[in-house]
Amino acid sequence: MTLRLISILFLLSLSVASAHAGNAWSAVRYPLTGPPQVIGSYAAGCIAGAVALPLVGEGYQVMRASRNRYYGHPQLVRFVERLGQQAAYQGSRLLIGDLGQPRGGPAPTGHRSHQSGLDVDVWFVQQPRNRVLSRAETEQLDMPSMVRMTEGTLNPRWSPRYRDALKQAALSPEVDRIFVNAIIKQALCNSEIDRNWLNKVRPWWGHDAHFHVRLACPPDSIQCKPQKPLPPGDGCDSDVASWVRDIVQAARSPKPYRKPEPPSADRLPAACNWVLENPTAQW
Numbered sequence: 001m002t003l004r005l006i007s008i009l010f011l012l013s014l015s016v017a018s019a020h021a022g023n024a025w026s027a028v029r030y031p032l033t034g035p036p037q038v039i040g041s042y043a044a045g046c047i048a049g050a051v052a053l054p055l056v057g058e059g060y061q062v063m064r065a066s067r068n069r070y071y072g073h074p075q076l077v078r079f080v081e082r083l084g085q086q087a088a089y090q091g092s093r094l095l096i097g098d099l100g101q102p103r104g105g106p107a108p109t110g111h112r113s114h115q116s117g118l119d120v121d122v123w124f125v126q127q128p129r130n131r132v133l134s135r136a137e138t139e140q141l142d143m144p145s146m147v148r149m150t151e152g153t154l155n156p157r158w159s160p161r162y163r164d165a166l167k168q169a170a171l172s173p174e175v176d177r178i179f180v181n182a183i184i185k186q187a188l189c190n191s192e193i194d195r196n197w198l199n200k201v202r203p204w205w206g207h208d209a210h211f212h213v214r215l216a217c218p219p220d221s222i223q224c225k226p227q228k229p230l231p232p233g234d235g236c237d238s239d240v241a242s243w244v245r246d247i248v249q250a251a252r253s254p255k256p257y258r259k260p261e262p263p264s265a266d267r268l269p270a271a272c273n274w275v276l277e278n279p280t281a282q283w
């Protein structure tokens with residue numbers, strides 16, 4: 001074989017590989033129809049009977065729809081629609097990030113969880129209620145950070161509207177917990193007078209440009225594996241302070257970034273094979 005032929009074959013194999021990037025779960029285009037059923041856990045699970053969140057609704061719009069991760073348990077879709085209506089009432093439009101894949105399962109990029117149709121990312125930054133972004137804008141618009149990581153403080157562009165959206169989400173009974181950057185949690189601890197709703201708002205890495213809402217296992221899903229319940233209290237203690245210290249420290253002396261391995265599909269409950277392989281009518 002000539003060198004040229006070898007290099008052409010090599011290039012061809014690369015393009016085939018990138019066309020198949022992802023996994024069997026990200027390749028499925030449609031939900032499995034039927035009654036909703038969550039199987040397994042948030043970071044190792046799947047869902048039958050998921051529904052698509054309409055890409056634009058009152059007070060919200062789905063971002064990066066090309067990723068095809070706007071499916072979830074009907075309760076999650078109703079939750080987003082309700083949060084949107086509340087935002088619209090206050091003159092805003094929420095930008096919605098990933099929910100899950102049509103049948104859940106591990107995504108090849110971006111998350112470890114979001115596997116069981118119960119997780120949704122909501123951007124902090126909002127649009128005016130009457131502004132609908134073009135499809136191209138929803139793919140390209142930046143998701144700005146709301147913290148100054150090396151200072152351990154909020155970005156001045158933080159708005160009380162973002163706090164309102166967080167609070168609305170935390171007050172929804174079907175919400176189990178919400179992940180935000182520890183710097184945001186600490187700022188809320190310092191500013192909120194009524195702090196009951198802060199219990200569900202948990203400090204984490206990242207989550208400085210969006211918050212991550214996780215619903216509890218719905219009553220229709222006996223195979224859904226819940227997380228350990230949250231400890232009581234507002235969480236405004238030494239724990240949040242040590243989170244902030246770690247985050248500031250990591251931002252000031254960054255280590256070389258090692259891309260994490262995508263989550264494996266091998267850890268899913270056996271019932272998920274059936275969800276993945278069951279053919280479903282394509283409408």
Ligand SMILES: [Zn+2]
Nearest residue numbers: 111120121212
């Ligand atoms: Zn998330």
